[in-house]
Amino acid sequence: MSMRQGRKKSFQEEEKKDGQSGMDLPQLLKLIDSISKMQPLEKKKELWPHLPKQLLRQIELDSSLFPLIAHKGVTKSWKPSSSSTSSPKSSLHLLDHDSDDQRYLFNLGFKEVEEDPESNRYRMPRKLKFVFSQADSGRLLHVGPPLLGEHTSHRAWCPVTGGFSCIPPWDPSNPFLGLYSPPDHHSREEEKHINVFMVLTGVSRPALAFYRSKKDDRGDPEQWTSKLNCTITDPHGGAADSSASAREMRFTNGIWFREKFYALSLQGTLAVVEEEAGSRNLQITASSKTRAVPSVPCRRFRECLIESGGEVLLIFLVFKKSSTGTNVVADVEVYRLDTEELAWVRKNDLGDTTVFWGTNCCMPVSASQIGCKKNCVYFTQPSSVEEWWVYDMGAGTISPGWNIRKGKSVPRSPVWPRPK
Incomplete structure (x- = not known):
């Protein structure tokens, strides 16, 4: 078997390993092209990732660096309180974060080894013209019309392995910020090859959701979704005379770390989100007293x-x-x-x-x-x-x-x- 054939097989194996639908590389490229053609062209797409050329080149030569590319973050603004009696420090309350409907164009092509590995020769494949809306931990999230008989409009793609995974259907009336668990989370002994996809909404109901995809004992894919409606008052939230729902925590940023999800609210409160023991229900187990602001x-x-x-x-x-x-x-x-x-x-x-x-x-x-x-x-x-x-x-x-x-x-x- 040639090195090129072996590489194509590894793509297929990786897709099956992660509980994803298997397809060969030509089918994958065709699907990527078809998805990109369905994107509206009225807005100029920004090349992604926006990094120095020297660093982009090293990522293309060493794809193990690619999962280090994280979400771009959130821009927040302050607004003075209408109260004239408040002190300057207390009169500032976080009001909102910038909305983002930007579409990005994937701008990398990873190294492929030639037939003879001893020759230390390689070639750079063409850069795939894939359009997407969000990226985190080596996954690109595409939102668009369902394809190939799917019932979902959200799908995540890993450019390194070539694997696609579909995210369960999402109510389009709710905002959607997708974050992924890091790749090294897959090696955990008790749950091998697990992916955790977290969704933040920026609203309180639902506040966030977990989607897991892993292999069960029989080797069959197992998938589920857990959602959380947040009714906890943000200690750094709005004025006391505002409505209870307006003072509930709304999460706009977060990260998966050591089996827990740490979510930052719009007001700068950090909350720890975990699954209840013996169930798939999400719960906030702790929150910070200090505020995450400059x-x-x-x-x-x-x-x-x-x-x-x-x-x-x-x-x-x-x-x-x-x-x-x-x-x-x-x-x-x-x-x-x-x-x-x-x-x-x-x-x-x-x-x-x-x-x-x-x-x-x-x-x-x-x-x-x-x-x-x-x-x-x-x-x-x-x-x-x-x-x-x-x-x-x-x-x-x-x-x-x-x-x-x-x-x-x-x-x-x-x-x-x-x-x-």
């Missing part, structure tokens, strides 16, 4: 939850108005989650880790593996997605990184040493 005054910020080095990290990009009235990133803050105290602890050193935060994704990497500068957070300004800036954790400073357009004051591309 420590410096601002009117707008962007937050992202990632897992790195065995910890959950919360990163803030803090915006301020420039002299021209545009929003600029004026500060960066990084916190780690103390899972025992359920509190956020300021972190001033990322060690060998560096974070790249583009317009549509966030990715922590090992600097020694990639070859970039360590202990940094790279990001783009809202006014220019082509210009990257760098926050040096050690120095606590923000400086220009590079601009992909030719310029005199900053490099056109990052200069990285060769990875070790």
